[in-house]
Amino acid sequence: MTALVLAFAIGTSSGTPINVISTPHYDIVVEGMDRKEIAELVENLHATLKAFFHTEPQDRLSVRIFADQGSYTQAVGKLVAAAGGSSKEAELEEAGVGVYRLETKTAYARVTLPYGTRAAILHECTHQFQYLSCTHNQIPRSGYYCEGLAQHFSMSRRVNGSLQIGVGLGLEYTDAPGNAIRGFRERHASSFQALACDTLFPKDMEAYGEAWGLVSFLIEKHRREFDKWSALLDAQADPRAGWSEASGGLNDEQLSRDYVEWLEQHQENWLVVGGDWADTGDGTVSATPWPGNMGILVPKRDGTYLSAIVRMRGSAWAGVGVNYYGGNGIYTVVTPNGEVWSAGRRVDRVHVDSQRSFHIEAWKSDGRVAVYIDRALVMSVPAQDAGKMALLVERGNADFSKMDAR
Numbered sequence: 594m595t596a597l598v599l600a601f602a603i604g605t606s607s608g609t610p611i612n613v614i615s616t617p618h619y620d621i622v623v624e625g626m627d628r629k630e631i632a633e634l635v636e637n638l639h640a641t642l643k644a645f646f647h648t649e650p651q652d653r654l655s656v657r658i659f660a661d662q663g664s665y666t667q668a669v670g671k672l673v674a675a676a677g678g679s680s681k682e683a684e685l686e687e688a689g690v691g692v693y694r695l696e697t698k699t700a701y702a703r704v705t706l707p708y709g710t711r712a713a714i715l716h717e718c719t720h721q722f723q724y725l726s727c728t729h730n731q732i733p734r735s736g737y738y739c740e741g742l743a744q745h746f747s748m749s750r751r752v753n754g755s756l757q758i759g760v761g762l763g764l765e766y767t768d769a770p771g772n773a774i775r776g777f778r779e780r781h782a783s784s785f786q787a788l789a790c791d792t793l794f795p796k797d798m799e800a801y802g803e804a805w806g807l808v809s810f811l812i813e814k815h816r817r818e819f820d821k822w823s824a825l826l827d828a829q830a831d832p833r834a835g836w837s838e839a840s841g842g843l844n845d846e847q848l849s850r851d852y853v854e855w856l857e858q859h860q861e862n863w864l865v866v867g868g869d870w871a872d873t874g875d876g877t878v879s880a881t882p883w884p885g886n887m888g889i890l891v892p893k894r895d896g897t898y899l900s901a902i903v904r905m906r907g908s909a910w911a912g913v914g915v916n917y918y919g920g921n922g923i924y925t926v927v928t929p930n931g932e933v934w935s936a937g938r939r940v941d942r943v944h945v946d947s948q949r950s951f952h953i954e955a956w957k958s959d960g961r962v963a964v965y966i967d968r969a970l971v972m973s974v975p976a977q978d979a980g981k982m983a984l985l986v987e988r989g990n991a992d993f994s995k996m997d998a999r
């Protein structure tokens with residue numbers, strides 16, 4: 594959906610222009626982010642949520658995006674204090690990337706890296722939409738349910754140029770499926786009922802992964818039960834009573850087994866260690882590291898081989914790392930003009946075609962790790978010097994396609 598956007602600039606804070614935007618459903622005050630991008634993002638989410646909940650908020654929705662952590666922290670601290678919140682609550686909120694405040698009915702988020710910013714806005718705007726259309730702006734008593742819904746709709750990917758929301762994971766930097774399976778075993782004794790009836794509020798990434806798993810699994814596999822459960826929870830049902838009424842004929846042992854199987858099918862092949870990586874939905878993964886920093890991705894399974902086609906965007910550098918924790922930081926970098934640098938010195942030159950794409954592989958065998966670029970050996974190090982193998986990008990952006998780890 595293309596949003597009609599009315600926008601004007603109202604001033605600056607720390608040099609970043611602040612824009613006020615009106616879209617069909619939202620009033621947005623934004624700094625540090627493209628106006629068109631935020632307008633399309635929230636209107637796309639609105640359409641997705643309206644189709645999902647079969648209802649929508651009566652009033653226009655308010656969103657505030659901050660350019661940096663400083664302005665976000667200050668604003669959120671003031672909001673918590675004005676609402677009579679404790680200093681501990683203020684501290685917790687200030688450290689976050691986004692929040693929906695009931696008293697102002699506004700979703701707040703701060704700009705970080707592209708995928709992270711998008712996920713934070715989608716997460717908070719999902720709370721806002723749900724609370725204003727389904728719960729009379731009250732928080733349901735199951736934190737796993739609320740956070741799970743927000744996490745479910747915070748996942749997005751581009752498919753043939755259009756952004757799809759809540760369609761399941763591609764590559765996702767919080768490792769929700771990994772956290773979901775660990776939490777399920779360690780915190781809920783592998784019982785789906787125990788997870789669905791948990792009355793605690795999720796407080797760490799493992800719990801957020803569990804919340805995502807709980808909600809996404811029910812939406813995908815047991816939509817009828819999910820709808821009943823969600824209606825009860827929206828009406829302030831106790832989580833235990835709500836689950837026992839909604840789960841009806843579902844047997845906990847069978848359900849728990851199905852859930853673990855579903856989580857295993859959803860495990861990602863790669864784990865994000867640093868930077869911002871996102872599945873573009875067309876078979877490639879794109880990475881944006883912090884300026885002057887690196888984005889690092891490691892095979893999630895204990896890989897002895899990794900392979901990737903790398904296409905660099907702009908004047909980026911890209912490389913494959915074989916040693917990123919401790920050790921000597923040995924890694925190979927390919928510059929846009931095809932120079933290969935290894936452990937800080939130029940070792941080779943590879944052909945880089947007009948698309949600037951090349952094939953990187955790393956093999957671990959016979960006690961050594963060997964790195965190949967376009968089938969040519971560019972580096973071989975003793976395996977004990979090579980920690981986990983990693984793909985990295987440095988100082989720019991890169992697209993990785995056909996990534997494989999075995």
Ligand SMILES: [Zn+2]
Pocket residue numbers: 716720739740743
């Ligand atoms: Zn949340």
